[in-house]
Amino acid sequence: MASTDIATKELQNPMDVAEYLFRRLHEVGIRAVHGVPGDYNLSALDYLPKCGLDWVGNCNELNAGYAADGYARVKGISALITTFGVGELSAVNAIAGAYSEFVPIVHIVGQPTTQSQKDGMLLHHTLGNGDFDVFTKMSSAISCYVARLNDPQDAATLIDSAIRECWIHSRPVYVTLPTDMIYAKVNGDRLKTPIDLSSPSNDPEKEDYVVDVVLKYLRAAKNPIILVDACAIRHRALEEVHELVEASGLPTFVTPMGKGAVDETHKNFGGVYAGNGSNAGVSDVVESSDLILSIGAIKSDFNTAGFTYRIGQLNTIDFHSNYVRVRYSEYPDINMKGVIRKVVKQMGKLNPAPAPPINNTLPKSEQTSNSQTITHAWLWPTVGQWLKENDVVLTETGTANFGIWDTRFPANVTAISQVLWGSIGYALGSCQGAALAAKELQNRRTILFIGDGSLQLTVQEISTMLRNKLNPIIFVICNEGYTIERYIHGWDASYNDIQPWDHVGIPKVFGAQSGYKGYRIKTRDELLKLFADQSFCVSDDLQLVEVYMPRDDAPAALKLTAEAAAKRNE
Known part of the structure; x- marks a missing residue:
C-alpha cells in the first residue's frame, strides 16, 4: 500500500483538498468565485456548488482580477481562480493593483500534476524549458504569502495560513493547486475549528x-x-x-x-x-x-x-x-x-474647534449660470444630492476619480477607486465584483462613473453583469477620449483619441433582450429629470447612461495633479 493511502486511511474525516479549500473560503464570507476556466482548474471548479460557492465566469482573467478586487472591497475578502501560465499572467496587473492598495484576494492557480512538474515535461502553457516555478516567482513579489499545495500532509495547514495572512495583511495571497492535488485527502475535522482571523495583540x-x-x-x-x-x-x-x-x-x-x-x-x-x-x-x-x-x-x-x-x-x-x-x-x-x-x-474632554462647513451646494459660478452644458463643477455636487445611504460608488482613474472629491456622501457609502495603482479600465471590472457583493448584502445600489476611454479597456464585463443578473447604474462620461492623459501630455495628439461608441447599444450587442435600460444625457435638465425618476433610481435592470461633457473640461484637482505629473515626467 502506498504511503499516501496509509496516510489517508489514518484520517478521521478524509476530505478532498479542493473541497477543504472552498469550504474555508465560504467560512470567511466568500459566496462567489471569479475567474476563467482552464484545463488545469476545471476539475477543481466542480467542487464549488457543493461548498456553497457560485462561479461568476468572467470574460478574461484581467477583468476577473479587477472584479475580485471590487468584491473584496465590499465583502472584506475575495477569491480568484485562474489556470497555469496563460491565465495567471493575464491577472497579474489586477493582483499587483490589489497588492498596492491593500486588497485581500485569494488567488488560486490550477497547475499541472506534481509529477509532471518534477519531470519537467514539455507541456502547453509553459515556457518550454521545464521551469514550473517561474510564474510562482513572478507572483510572489505581489503576494504576501505563497502556498504551494504539493503535498497532502501540509495542504490544509497551508490553506489556513494563506487565508489568515490574506485577511490579516489585507493583501493578495497565491495558492497553487496541481490537478492531482485536487483529489488528495486532508483531515476534514479541521473545519470544526474556524481560522483565527484576529490580529496579533500589541504588547x-x-x-x-x-x-x-x-x-x-x-x-x-x-x-x-x-x-x-x-x-x-x-x-x-x-x-x-x-x-x-x-x-x-x-x-x-x-x-x-x-x-x-x-x-x-x-x-x-x-x-x-x-x-x-x-x-x-x-x-x-x-x-x-x-x-x-x-x-x-x-x-x-x-x-x-x-x-x-x-x-x-x-x-x-x-x-x-x-x-x-x-x-x-x-x-x-x-x-x-x-x-x-x-x-x-x-483622553478626557477636549475643546475642539468646529469643522469647516461642507455640503453639496453648487459653486456660485454654477448657481448663476444659465448654461445647459454639463460641467464637472456642476456635476459632482449634483451627484451628491442624488446619492443615497448605503450606496456603493465607483470612480474610474481620470476625471471621475478627482471629481468625486467634491461630492459629499450620505451615510454608509462605500467608495471604490484605484488612486494609487491607477490602472485604466479597473473600475468597470471592479464594478462587476462590487455589484455582485452588494447583491449578496442586499439593498445596496452600485453606481459607476467611468470615462468613455477607460470603458473600452474592460467593456466585456457588462456581459458578465448581464449573465449574473446584476443591476449597477453605469454613467459613461463621454468627453472624446483620455482627458487625464491630455492634461499630462499630448493635448491634441491622436494617441489620446478614441473611436466613439454607441454605449447605449452595448448591452444588446452582448445579447441582452431585456434586463437593461439605456439613456443619452446631453443637458443639465435631462440629468436632473433622470435623477428625479424613481424608476431609474431603483431598478432591477442594469442601466447605462451616456453623460456628454466638454472635451477640455476637468475637475480643478485633476488639472493640478496632471500638471505636477507632467513636470516630474520631464
Whole structure:
C-alpha cells in the first residue's frame, strides 16, 4: 500500500483538498468565485456548488482580477481562480493593483500534476524549458504569502495560513493547486475549528507607553484634527476611527483614498484634504493645525494632488497597522486599533474647534449660470444630492476619480477607486465584483462613473453583469477620449483619441433582450429629470447612461495633479 493511502486511511474525516479549500473560503464570507476556466482548474471548479460557492465566469482573467478586487472591497475578502501560465499572467496587473492598495484576494492557480512538474515535461502553457516555478516567482513579489499545495500532509495547514495572512495583511495571497492535488485527502475535522482571523495583540506595556505619548501631545495641542486615509479602511479600523471622531469632537477630514471612511453627514466632518486640491477651506484648517492624527496614510502623488501636502511630521502622529509614529519617533510592531481604543478611553474632554462647513451646494459660478452644458463643477455636487445611504460608488482613474472629491456622501457609502495603482479600465471590472457583493448584502445600489476611454479597456464585463443578473447604474462620461492623459501630455495628439461608441447599444450587442435600460444625457435638465425618476433610481435592470461633457473640461484637482505629473515626467 502506498504511503499516501496509509496516510489517508489514518484520517478521521478524509476530505478532498479542493473541497477543504472552498469550504474555508465560504467560512470567511466568500459566496462567489471569479475567474476563467482552464484545463488545469476545471476539475477543481466542480467542487464549488457543493461548498456553497457560485462561479461568476468572467470574460478574461484581467477583468476577473479587477472584479475580485471590487468584491473584496465590499465583502472584506475575495477569491480568484485562474489556470497555469496563460491565465495567471493575464491577472497579474489586477493582483499587483490589489497588492498596492491593500486588497485581500485569494488567488488560486490550477497547475499541472506534481509529477509532471518534477519531470519537467514539455507541456502547453509553459515556457518550454521545464521551469514550473517561474510564474510562482513572478507572483510572489505581489503576494504576501505563497502556498504551494504539493503535498497532502501540509495542504490544509497551508490553506489556513494563506487565508489568515490574506485577511490579516489585507493583501493578495497565491495558492497553487496541481490537478492531482485536487483529489488528495486532508483531515476534514479541521473545519470544526474556524481560522483565527484576529490580529496579533500589541504588547500591553509597549501599547500603554505609546498611548501615554499620544495623549501627552493630544492634550497639549490647541487645534488638533483627524485625517483618515485608505489603510484605516483596508485594515478594518473604521469602528475605532468612528469612536475617536465621536468621542473627541475633533474636526475630521479624509484623503481622496479615504473617501467613505468617515460618515460625511457627521457634524465633525470637514471634507477632503489633498493639498492644493482640497475642498474649499479645508487646507487652511488642516495646515494650520498644531497636531494631526493621521490614520492609515498613503501619501502618493494622486492622493496628495501632486505632493502638495503642507503638513510637517513635527505636527503629526501616524497610526498604521504595524507601527505608530509620533512626530519623529517610530514605535514598530504596534497595531493602531488597540492604541486608538485606549486613547478614546483615556483622553478626557477636549475643546475642539468646529469643522469647516461642507455640503453639496453648487459653486456660485454654477448657481448663476444659465448654461445647459454639463460641467464637472456642476456635476459632482449634483451627484451628491442624488446619492443615497448605503450606496456603493465607483470612480474610474481620470476625471471621475478627482471629481468625486467634491461630492459629499450620505451615510454608509462605500467608495471604490484605484488612486494609487491607477490602472485604466479597473473600475468597470471592479464594478462587476462590487455589484455582485452588494447583491449578496442586499439593498445596496452600485453606481459607476467611468470615462468613455477607460470603458473600452474592460467593456466585456457588462456581459458578465448581464449573465449574473446584476443591476449597477453605469454613467459613461463621454468627453472624446483620455482627458487625464491630455492634461499630462499630448493635448491634441491622436494617441489620446478614441473611436466613439454607441454605449447605449452595448448591452444588446452582448445579447441582452431585456434586463437593461439605456439613456443619452446631453443637458443639465435631462440629468436632473433622470435623477428625479424613481424608476431609474431603483431598478432591477442594469442601466447605462451616456453623460456628454466638454472635451477640455476637468475637475480643478485633476488639472493640478496632471500638471505636477507632467513636470516630474520631464
